[in-house]
Ligand SMILES: Nc1ncnc2c1ncn2[C@@H]1O[C@H](COP(=O)(O)OP(=O)(O)OP(=O)(O)O)[C@@H](O)[C@H]1O
Ligand SMILES: O=P(O)(O)OC[C@H]1O[C@H](OP(=O)(O)OP(=O)(O)O)[C@H](O)[C@@H]1O
């Protein structure tokens with residue numbers, strides 16, 4: 001069986017979460033800081049630790065078979081790769097922002113103005129699509145300072161909490177791209193490859209588990225129907241008799257999305273002593 005290679009960020013915002021998700025997939029390896037390659041001890045896979053900017057092209061060219069990298073970087077490099085799975089971390093948005101008191105308030109106002117960014121390709125595409133002619137100035141970092149220095153009229157950079165914009169006296173007004181970390185593959189390798197399919201199965205079970213909670217509650221037998229109607233579980237809820245006559249425990253899995261809404265309805269339907277536990281994996 002061929003040993004696959006997966007490229008992840010060496011250090012930076014995506015490193016820890018990439019290592020964490022691969023570990024939760026049962027892969028055992030050292031998170032080397034000084035070495036660029038680490039063999040997985042219990043799976044035919046090697047981890048390559050790289051600068052994130054290089055990952056899409058390494059995967060496109062087959063130097064790595066798989067990669068974990070931000071969508072913003074994939075789009076900026078324009079690499080031709082297959083998106084295998086969104087990973088739910090590294091969420092951020094590429095935004096255009098201007099100084100708080102700027103008279104630029106809409107895309108049209110950017111006509112003839114200058115915009116500093118580290119994402120010239122994505123920005124130029126966005127401006128073309130919106131038929132705005134602006135001067136795109138490429139800088140490699142600390143983009144938020146460029147309007148204060150008189151280098152540009154606007155900026156286009158990654159925003160997450162908005163704290164960096166705020167502390168530099170900037171306000172956002174246009175979203176260019178929403179991004180999160182993505183598992184990518186070299187085109188054409190994923191469908192037929194057993195190891196990739198096994199990794200995907202493990203990954204889906206880990207991501208699914210993160211979105212759900214295991215819930216146990218007690219109730220009188222007479223409430224079972226009303227409570228069961230509120231729950232789907234994986235197939236249907238498990239109902240176990242309690243030692244006390246006329247009572248039972250209901251075990252189920254509840255989605256994180258509508259968790260509190262469900263709990264409130266369950267309490268009204270007679271659920272009590274509700275215990276909530278994290279789920280590690282859900283395998284279909
Ligand atoms: N503030 C943020 N909040 C959430 N995610 C972010 C934020 N800033 C960046 N990201 C995401 O994390 C990725 C990595 O960010 P990081 O700042 O570590 O990149 P970098 O400095 O280019 O790293 P490298 O040294 O690997 O080139 C970004 O490409 C983006 O997808
Ligand atoms: O909206 P916020 O939560 O403030 O995050 C946004 C900041 O995060 C990123 O920079 P980072 O901190 O990674 O530093 P960098 O400039 O070295 O990439 C990005 O370039 C912004 O500057």
Ligand SMILES: [Mg+2]
Nearest residue numbers: 051052053054
């Ligand atoms: Mg980088």
